[in-house]
Amino acid sequence: MSAAAPFRVLPRPFLKWAGGKSRLIEQYQPYFPQTFTTYYEPFLGGGAVFFYLTQQHPSLQAILTDINPELINTYCCVRDRVEELILLLEEHQLEHSKHEQNYYYWVRSHSYKTDIEKAARLIYLNKTCYNGLYRENSKGEFNVPIGRYKTPKICQPDLLRSVSLVLKPAQIKVRKFDRVLDFANSSEDFVYFDPPYYPISSTSNFTAYSRENFKESEQIQLRDVFAELIERQVKVIQSNSHCAFIENLYSDERAFQVDRLPKLRQISASRGINSNSCKRGKISEFLITSV
Ligand SMILES: C[S@@+](CC[C@H](N)C(=O)[O-])C[C@H]1O[C@@H](n2cnc3c(N)ncnc32)[C@H](O)[C@@H]1O
Numbered sequence: 001m002s003a004a005a006p007f008r009v010l011p012r013p014f015l016k017w018a019g020g021k022s023r024l025i026e027q028y029q030p031y032f033p034q035t036f037t038t039y040y041e042p043f044l045g046g047g048a049v050f051f052y053l054t055q056q057h058p059s060l061q062a063i064l065t066d067i068n069p070e071l072i073n074t075y076c077c078v079r080d081r082v083e084e085l086i087l088l089l090e091e092h093q094l095e096h097s098k099h100e101q102n103y104y105y106w107v108r109s110h111s112y113k114t115d116i117e118k119a120a121r122l123i124y125l126n127k128t129c130y131n132g133l134y135r136e137n138s139k140g141e142f143n144v145p146i147g148r149y150k151t152p153k154i155c156q157p158d159l160l161r162s163v164s165l166v167l168k169p170a171q172i173k174v175r176k177f178d179r180v181l182d183f184a185n186s187s188e189d190f191v192y193f194d195p196p197y198y199p200i201s202s203t204s205n206f207t208a209y210s211r212e213n214f215k216e217s218e219q220i221q222l223r224d225v226f227a228e229l230i231e232r233q234v235k236v237i238q239s240n241s242h243c244a245f246i247e248n249l250y251s252d253e254r255a256f257q258v259d260r261l262p263k264l265r266q267i268s269a270s271r272g273i274n275s276n277s278c279k280r281g282k283i284s285e286f287l288i289t290s291v
Contacts, residue, residue, distance in 0.1 A: 009158040011054050011166045014078065015071075015123065016132030017046030021194060021239065024285075025052045027267050031289050033235040036190035037061060042177040043194045044071065054166040063183060064167075065175035070122055071134075072174045077119035079167035082160050088120035089155035096128060096154060104128055104146040127152045178225050184234045191229055193238040195222055197285075200243045216245075223249045229290070230260050236290040242266060242283070250288050262288050 013020060021028070025048060032053070041050050044066040054060050066072055077085050095103045108125060112118050126132055129144040137143045177193065184191050196214035222238075229236045240246045249255070250262050265287045 009156075009162045011051045011162045012159070013046035013048050013051055014156065014159055014163050015046050015074070015126050018133055019194065019197070020046040021048040022046075022052075024239070024267060024269055025049065028237070028239075028287060031237060031265070031287060033190050033291075036235060037188040038063065038184070038190070040180050040184050040189065040191040041065070041194070042175065042180045042191065043196075044075070044172075045194065047075075049192050049194070051163070051166070058166060059169055060166070062170040063180075064170050064172045065177075065179065067174065067176055068134075069174045070118065072172055073115050074119040074122045075167065075172045077116050078160055078164050079170065079172065081116055082164035084116050085120055085123075086155060086157045086160060088116065089123060089160075092120060092124040093154040096124070096152070101146055108142060124154055127154045178221060181225060181228060184229055185232045187233040187235065189229075190235045191237070193222065193226070193236070195219070195238070195240065197239075197241040198243060198246050200241045200283075219245070219249065223252075223255060226250075226262065226288070226290075227255045227260075230256065230262070234290070236262075238286075238288040239267075240286050240288065242286050246286055246288075250286075260290075262290055264288055 013022060028049070039050065039053060039060055039062045041047060041062065042065050044050070044064045047064065050060075050062060050064060064075065092107070104125075107121055110121075112121050125142060125144070126134065128147060128149060129142075130147040131144075132147070133144050135142070135144055177195065180191055183189075195218075198216075198219055219240075226236055226238060247264060250264055253261070256262065267285045267287050268282060269285045270282050
């Protein structure tokens with residue numbers, strides 16, 4: 001492991017994202033592999049695990065992908081055009097401080113033309129919307145109301161610069177998760193999957209990060225990708241909900257060779273995003289590991 005990176009601010013998620021893993025990483029840490037060359041995060045979201053790993057491996061080679069094109073465009077702009085982005089966010093910060101509600105709803109309804117403007121819009125809305133919840137309606141429009149923040153941190157220049165630095169060596173692409181099989185093929189590869197969780201109750205089925213929901217058939221496809229990666233000796237970890245459906249999928253001896261069955265470990269988590277604060281209690285989750 002390398003010495004600590006010379007950052008003014010340590011890289012960490014610059015977006016608040018549903019299902020963000022920042023609070024769980026301490027529990028995951030013992031299961032991260034000690035050695036690997038390339039890191040893959042196929043359900044990138046806020047990228048909490050990626051940023052955590054870069055604190056120990058500042059020039060980590062990573063392939064970061066997600067199905068959400070607006071999200072991926074934002075990461076690419078942070079990596080490639082961070083100073084321009086900071087200027088646009090400073091403008092948003094100023095306008096928001098003057099007109100708040102009117103400005104928020106104007107930006108929300110406005111469709112920007114350039115990639116950099118779209119990235120600034122996503123960060124602005126993410127920092128000011130209700131609960132930092134990214135949600136699109138059936139037409140693919142962002143439809144979350146304004147949140148209640150006194151002084152939202154819309155522009156965080158030091159954080160964005162530090163994130164930009166660690167993103168430099170990364171490949172960042174719009175991809176469905178199964179495309180990880182195009183590249184990950186040896187014990188030098190480490191894949192962390194953080195899919196939309198299998199719903200465990202009618203109140204916990206938040207899977208609509210984008211227009212396409214994550215269905216049972218995709219959980220099964222993900223299990224098959226997981227099994228294929230194990231066959232290729234890739235180191236694999238996945239977060240998912242603690243329920244019989246997931247337990248059965250990953251204990252199925254028809255999908256995994258008997259000596260390569262993954263391990264299901266129980267992690268204790270608190271439910272963060274729920275509009276009803278009474279339903280934000282402790283729950284337990286699975287961490288599924290290939291070793
Ligand atoms: C639980 S979030 C990831 C949270 C992230 N690990 C973090 O720390 O913020 C799930 C992500 O999967 C993405 N996603 C949903 N369906 C997908 C698919 N079929 N392929 C790839 N990404 C998908 C969503 O856009 C969302 O960003």
